[in-house]
Amino acid sequence: AQTVTQSQPEMSVQEAETVTLSCTYDTSENNYYLFWYKQPPSRQMILVIRQEAYKQQNATENRFSVNFQKAAKSFSLKISDSQLGDTAMYFCAFNYGGSQGNLIFGKGTKLSVKP
Amino acid sequence: DAGVIQSPRHEVTEMGQEVTLRCKPISGHNSLFWYRQTMMRGLELLIYFNNNVPIDDSGMPEDRFSAKMPNASFSTLKIQPSEPRDSAVYFCASSFYPDTDFFGQGTRLTVV
Numbered sequence: 001a002q003t004v005t006q007s008q009p010e011m012s013v014q015e016a017e018t019v020t021l022s023c024t025y026d027t028s029e030n031n032y033y034l035f036w037y038k039q040p041p042s043r044q045m046i047l048v049i050r051q052e053a054y055k056q057q058n059a060t061e062n063r064f065s066v067n068f069q070k071a072a073k074s075f076s077l078k079i080s081d082s083q084l085g086d087t088a089m090y091f092c093a094f095n096y097g098g099s100q101g102n103l104i105f106g107k108g109t110k111l112s113v114k115p
Numbered sequence: 116d117a118g119v120i121q122s123p124r125h126e127v128t129e130m131g132q133e134v135t136l137r138c139k140p141i142s143g144h145n146s147l148f149w150y151r152q153t154m155m156r157g158l159e160l161l162i163y164f165n166n167n168v169p170i171d172d173s174g175m176p177e178d179r180f181s182a183k184m185p186n187a188s189f190s191t192l193k194i195q196p197s198e199p200r201d202s203a204v205y206f207c208a209s210s211f212y213p214d215t216d217f218f219g220q221g222t223r224l225t226v227v
Contacts, residue, residue: 043204045208046218047215047217050215
């Protein structure tokens, strides 16, 4: 069975600094998708970034980038120039596709950005 | 598009009552998911529809839970009878594979 592990329940960072959130996963599939979702206090689940496993290039979205290590089954999220609005729960998620499109989530990392 | 729309946003009910949560997916999406979020278990899939057909309901905790998708633009999740341990945030999400799942704002259910 596929599993997603986020080993950091809570993290904090100073405004304008860089922080990296860790995620590892376990799967026997070769083609799959990985995601980072942000959940602010409003509880809305917001897609931050997405990575297709067949792509070697790491995905980047403005201040957000990933370090995807397929062999190590690692998918970390780097947030550069942290802003107060980045304060939220961050969930790593996995989708192996095929006929089953549902997401498998990690337990989340609570990120606090301090002024 | 207005995104995935869930109603109600909040629901407080007494133990034993029937609860119905509603979801309108994004137009054109062919997959719909119901997730439940609790502190103890995190986010977990309850049921998943593809083209209005239930594909995987292995996450539905008990027979008290049922879900329907009568057409491409509407789905319900019903709990009957409700129990305090059903208190959680329930999310509906939709997608057009292999695109990303888009989530609604969730329904916070409290059973007292």
